[in-house]
Amino acid sequence: MAAERSKVADLEANHNFLRKQLEDAKTQELLKQRELSNVSDEIEALKKRHARELKDLEFDLKREVIAAKDELANMKSRHARELMDLEMDVKKREREIQQLQEDLRLCRGDLERERETVSTLKSTISHQSNARIALGTENHALQSQKTALQTELDMYLATISSLNLKLEASQKEIDALKHETMEAETARRKLHNMVQELKGNIRVFCRVRPVLPSDLPSPETPPDSSSANIAFPDRLDHKEIVVASSSESATGQERKEVYNFNFDRVFEPESSQAEVFEEISLLAQSCTDGYNVCVFAYGQTGSGKSFTMEGGPTATSSGMIPRAVEQVFQVAEELKRKGWEYKMEGQFLEIYNETINDLLGKGEFDKKKHEIKHDPKTNSTRVTDANVVPLHSPTQVRSLLAVAQSRRSVAATLMNERSSRSHSVFTLRISGHNVNTGERSEGSLNLVDLAGSERLNASGTAADKDRLKETQSINRSLSALGDVIAALGEKGEKGDKHIPYRNSKLTYLLQNSLSGNSKTLMILNLSPLAAHLNESLTSLRFATKVNNTTIGTAKKQVRTS
Template sequence: MENADLPKAVSRLPLPMNSTKRPILANASDNHESQPAQEEHQEQTNTMENADLPNAVSRLPLPMNSTKRPILANASDNHESQPAQKRQRKESEVVAATTIGTKRLPAASARPPVSKPDRSMGHPAATVAAGPSRGVAAKRPVSATVPKAGVSAGTKRPSWDLKGKVADMQGKLTAYQNKVKSSDQSNESLKAAVTEKDVIIREQQSRLRETEEKLTSCQETVARQRDEIHFGEMERRCLHNVIQELKGNIRVFCRVRPLLAGGMGGHIQLPAHDDKTLILAKSEESHTGRTDTQKNYSFSFDKVFGPHSSQQEVFEELSLLIQSALDGYNVCCFAYGQTGSGKTHTMEGEDSEDGWGVIPRAVQQVFKAARKLEEQGWQFSFTASFVEIYNETLRDLLYTGKASNRPEHEIRKSADNTGTVTNLTYKKVTSEDQVIDLMALANQNRATAQTPVNDRSSRSHSVFQLGIRGENTGRDLKCNSTLCLVDLAGSERVQKSQAQGDRFKEMTAINCSLTKLGIVITALANKENFIPYRNSKLTYLLQGFLGGNSKTLMFANISPETDNFGETLNSLRFASKVNCCVIGTASANRK
């Protein structure tokens, strides 16, 4: 629009004499030429440049000091872009050149006709057509077609087509308005979704708060119940200990072995209404020898088991005592009786689970109770050992090395009067199955032999000890205890066993140690000031379990044969003496 004030007629400006190019006065209507037409025109001008300069000479006067002639354009040409103006200026300079150097072209060329203004386009325009150059055929200018109002998309509208441009802008505006509406609808749907999600989140947060409140309440309830369980457990232990004290810290059970053919000898009577009494009867001749009199020996114990009692029934009476080991009390159980009376069967039993004896069943109960107490915060560790006393010599039953390298063992007493054996194998165990495997190894290493009385007679005292260490860090409680289970060798008579050589030495050592055990029991029963524990390895090893700080149980095993009446009577008398002992109140090893 800057050229809008230019005059409508072509100004005849004087051309300089030294100008080498002639201007081309283009009509205003030529400004709408398309790009292909301009490229064709460019090729024509290149051809003209290579030939002689054009012969057409403008009749306009050329000023002397001008080197270029101006191009008069109509006011309507101002809408062309700058690159198009530069290309047309180059074409005009080539076509309109009239002089070479400072010389004028010859006047042979005719004056180019002046085209009349084309008024059909609605605006005046004037162009000066250049004459044909010498030797160059004149080429008509390619007129550009004016695009109609309804141009397709991608075609640039001319600057004068304002209605078309407005229509395009309105179309774009409508498209943008549609996009805005679509975006608004999407935003509305997203806002609705966000609102719905906010409602769901608020509901979930409300439920979460309720759940947290319930969880807090449940945690408080669990903590309160744990306290109640703990206090209940402590109360149970106290009551359990009271019951065990009322029963006596040393208790005696009597068990009658059945005959090989079944049943029981006639000299042993078990009252049907009383499970704590046993009567031993014997027919004796009178002093005159005329009549036979029957003499009865009555014995009373904590429990009497007949020949038909199962292993499970026997252990049920012992299970409450085993529970005390987890409560922090030392517990000892040993079987006493003559050889072949069933001591090993009572303590160890058979390989099948139904035939298990006291040792495997006690260990099984200890591990089960420990797993239950773990729920209350207790953690337990267990250590097992097996030792035998053979001819007053300590031997490690869990030793797996060479016999020639077997170490020597001694009994050492600690400050709490508990005995430990030096150089003894202590195995960490975590289940009853591991203890069963250790028992099998100990049975292989234990000294046994065949005698006239027993096909597989134990020639040594076997002592199994399970060390129990418990800790409750939440309650700051600790407990240490030892479960000691002893299978004593059976007493023998030389006249009946007819032992000789090594068997005789073994029999002598066994009877001697059992006699010294009886002396210790008698001293405890009489409450003597001095108790001779050091007289034998057996009593010295069991000092901590016989001296008061332990709960002790003795099995008195008797044989049902009539010819064993004397040994049976001695065993029952010894058991009665043990049953009368009062060793004081056991104390728990708790901190």
């Protein structure tokens, strides 16, 4: 038993031991299991990490592949560009080569031509040198000829110098003669002026107008066939006019008559406005010295009165009125230096049928009644309601004249040819005052374009009452003008005499300018036409009557205040 008990105790101890071992094994297993799970966790973590790393690697790899692809594409395109550039470069080079080849070709052509030129020049030179040799021989011959001529020339020169001496002597003689002639001319002028002084202050000029194309029946007619036989024999003083007329007597015989007239100056058809003015400029400017000056244009219609007085539009054709005005302004300007101050006024009137019209006015013609008033104290004349315009410049006067002209032509549409049936009187009054000496002067310049002097056939116009009245008033005023001038002449000779100024409006208007203190010029205008010969003779006789008159010696109107 004890042995069984010890065997049981042993068994038990073994069992315990085994149990303990089992338990240990179990613990050990647990540990191992735990360890295993740890390891598997670790493996799991590792797996995950590897997977992640793998993914990253994959991603990086892809990126690198893309980058590499891009780079490849870039490189490809760059290469393509470079290739293109290279190709273009090659083409350019090829073109350059072509151009150079062309240039070379041209140069070769040029060279060829130059060579040709050189060869031609060479042949020319050889020709020239041949010619030079020929010329040299010729020159030699000429040289000897020249020597011969030189001798001849020397001979001639000697002759010339002796002739020159003779010429000089002749020239001296001529100069002496010229001097003598000049002195004679001065003496003649002096005498001429003396005669003028003695003659008094009426001058008569005669001017014959040229034959106009409109005077001829056709442009082919020679002017001479229409002209009257008029001659101007006085080539020196131009004072004579000779008119020849031929008429048939009752017995059918041709009767020739020659009429001789003398005036202060006769102007031929070729004479210019400037030449006529030259003769009257001193007279015109004497109004600045205080004289009253009257210039009348007398003659039949169409004889050139208006041409002489007013003239044409150009500087060379302008007439006596614009020229005289210009001259007066010029003289007044020059006299300023001597202390003279001038005031100028203008008036332009028309006398038609013994009625005065104001050519510078605005009213209707023949409506306003203008009266002539004389002031015996100042010897001045005034026309009521007539415009007196202060004058500043020749240009202003020219425009005034144009206004007057247009007024006249407007009136002419109402009544035919009014300007040739009326007198026009342009008056420039000039009063001066010398600031140094206190002298005063009053003068006037009257420029009158008279109505046509033709005698109208009274029976022919009797049917027309207006025409008859016109004719009568023209005849009356022109003969009144003649009478006044004639009476003034007689007064000069015999002393006091009644002067019939009142017989016409014209003479009454000009009373103060037609007295002993005035200078008067009548320009007789003549037509050159044979058809007007009788009328011209009548005019010449009238003018001769005026010319034989003297109005004493003109006196300046100068007062000292």
